[in-house]
Amino acid sequence: MTAPASVTITPVFVADLLAEGERMPLYVHVIDHPDARVLVDTGMTEPHPAVQAALDPSLRPLSEQDFDLAGVDIVVNTHLHADHCGGNHLFAGRPFYVQRRELDDALGEDGYTIREWVEAPGVRYVPVDGELELLAGLRLVPAPGHTRGMQVVVVETGGRPVVVGGDVAVWHGEFDEPPTEGRLRVRALDPELVWLAHEHEPWRPRTV
Numbered sequence: 001m002t003a004p005a006s007v008t009i010t011p012v013f014v015a016d017l018l019a020e021g022e023r024m025p026l027y028v029h030v031i032d033h034p035d036a037r038v039l040v041d042t043g044m045t046e047p048h049p050a051v052q053a054a055l056d057p058s059l060r061p062l063s064e065q066d067f068d069l070a071g072v073d074i075v076v077n078t079h080l081h082a083d084h085c086g087g088n089h090l091f092a093g094r095p096f097y098v099q100r101r102e103l104d105d106a107l108g109e110d111g112y113t114i115r116e117w118v119e120a121p122g123v124r125y126v127p128v129d130g131e132l133e134l135l136a137g138l139r140l141v142p143a144p145g146h147t148r149g150m151q152v153v154v155v156e157t158g159g160r161p162v163v164v165g166g167d168v169a170v171w172h173g174e175f176d177e178p179p180t181e182g183r184l185r186v187r188a189l190d191p192e193l194v195w196l197a198h199e200h201e202p203w204r205p206r207t208v
């Protein structure tokens, strides 16, 4: 199915983090679909001792910028690393779509994430097993690699699809590194572009 032409995807900058000695941005993405407003990942809203030293985050939480929290109908977590679910508590009561495998790993493995952010009051998950057409032309697609339960959001535009990829690649160069199942799957979609959580600009596959 093809998404309505009016669908838009907007990156929202929520933090600047340290990773392997370099500062990198953190974005979440808003997909405006005529049937619902979908937020992909939620960033972070507060410091936490478990990540403070490693990530040295400089935060710009959704709750402290001009962002309509109440306007979000559905949340998708690409995965549950702390920097992707730290704002989940802001959307209590909304459905949170995550792969079941990701939820199991995040709740079962020590040191995987900040569990209290995953299990914030009022946050209830809809565990997904594999692909799911969430809205017309908008699909959740498993993309394991960065984590086993990672998923991406694919928007069918009628032409080449657009992907909201979370950490399927943390930086553009990762698409050229040893392939993960997730990156192979995303490349096989022949996307026009892939929005990533930690890059300012979307990745565009080289076309010959």
Ligand SMILES: [Zn+2]
Binding pocket: 079, 081, 146, 167
């Ligand atoms: Zn991650």
